[in-house]
Amino acid sequence: MSRIARKNLNTTFFHIIVQGINKEYVFSKNEYIEKYKNLLISNLQKYDVRIIAYCIMNNHAHLLLHTENIEMMSAYMKSINTSYARYYNKEENRVGFVFRNRYESEPIYEQRYLWNCIAYIHNNPVKANIVDSVEKYKYSSYKDYINMNGIATRDTIKLVFGSTREYIDIYKEIHKNKVKFKDYVENVSYEKEYKDLSKINIKEIILNKEKLKKTIFKLVIEQKIPINKVSELLGISRYKISRIIHKK
Secondary structure (H helix, E strand, C coil): CCCCCCCEEEEEEEEEEEEEHHHCCCCCCHHHHHHHHHHHHHHHHCCCCEEEEEEECCCEEEEEEECCCHHHHHHHHHHHHHHHHHHHHHHHCCCCCCECCCCEEEEEEEHHHHHHHHHHHHHHHHHCCCCCCHHHCCCECHHHHHHCCCCCCHHHHHHHHCCCCCHHHHHHHHHHCCCCCCCCCCCCCCHHHHHHHHCCCHHHHHHCHHHHHHHHHHHHHHCCCCHHHHHHHHCCCHHHHHHHHHCC
């Protein structure tokens, strides 16, 4: 198997997690999962977003998205989750919020990390003991790549693997290994980061563009803290943090 050199990606890939409020099983029925999946696909026509991988579980969903425009991604996710919330509340004869928050978002910067994210997403049902192998789970994109259909178009494969030649060997290889990937659905503590920030003047950092940029890059890029948590730590919006990271 030829190896594609590790390289930096231009922050256009995002690992997205949506979760039911209070960990409620908002995808508890097959028709609910199908509805969410159909919304993911149908909304692609409206927004400049590409689905790289997905896995829809009972109480949460993992998505790996590619976009050149983070505002489009935000609008895409809002459209999907708003439509699904209306559908779910009507079907369940309930009112109120359906999802815990809008979504969790983690930018992917390196090709190897991108591959690991794909394998991690597809391995979620195995990790949850729903199936004993990735190919047995119906509601993920694993088989799309094996059969080169669905979301796995030739353009998508080139985008992810750099070429369609021997991509299937790489694809199978990354799914063989036990993937160590931070699970942001879990209640991760960032006590150390809070303590570190308490030693500095956050207001001073926010007023200094260069210091703010360095702090955000340290937290998001070096320490791999999700953008929503950095927003919480610094007290500024996720949109502003994303704009700083993606600004060339």
